[in-house]
Amino acid sequence: MQVGLTQILFLSTALFFIGVYGFLTRRNMITMLMAVELMLNAVNINFIAFNKYLWGGKLDGVFFTIFIIAIAAAEAAVAIAIVINIYRNFGSIDAEDADSLKL
């Protein structure tokens, strides 16, 4: 079977829902961040595949991917600064433990 857009979309959908599963089951903030990175990667694969197979002459998908990678880097840096701060204040990075804003 010739590999085309459908196979690549299968891969990216599977990767996205693996990320969703990880985000829902994990309670550790760093592992939740890792699950979010998996989802962002699935989205990037989609953009690149559509750009390659359907919009050959244009570069829109490539630029979306480049900007998503840049924003993901900024997001990871800020998230990890916050996580380390939470660790200093609460002594744990479990999402259930950081509950001082709860009523």
Added chain:
Amino acid sequence: MAVSNIIFYLLSALIIACGIMSVTSRQIFRSAIYLLFCMMGVAGLYFWMQYEFIAAVQIVVYVGGIVVLIIFSIFLTHRVGSDLAEPEYKRTLFAGLASLFAFLLFWSVIKRNEFFGEQPSGELSVRRIGEEMLNYKQGGFVLPFEVVSILLLAAMIGCIVIAMRAQTEKN
């Protein structure tokens, strides 16, 4: 079966297997290493699609930047070798079912849809990416480029502020 198809299926197997191991492993350090291999697999997929520049960016930013940052933060916040807590059985069950059914729904939609005019385009020159990125005419990308650069600056300053406040409180 052509060699290129075999390479694609090997890369997909690597990505899916490492992704599943990354979200299910009970040791957080192993989880990060599986994430690293998953990112390498995605970079390999970009190489397979002949988008070498994106693959290089993926390796430099994700593998060399984000995963290393995550590993450093694991070293700062965990005792290496200790296992993560087992998630509740109910939560695992329902999260698994929700992801599985959502995947099947999306997959049935993709399977039913025909993509017209599907043909792979050739490779992409870095020169063209650079020219488009600084193109300020119709269809150029200079505005998002500038917005992202300001966002990166803001994120950098934000990280420094968050880290500094913690230190002054300590003293």
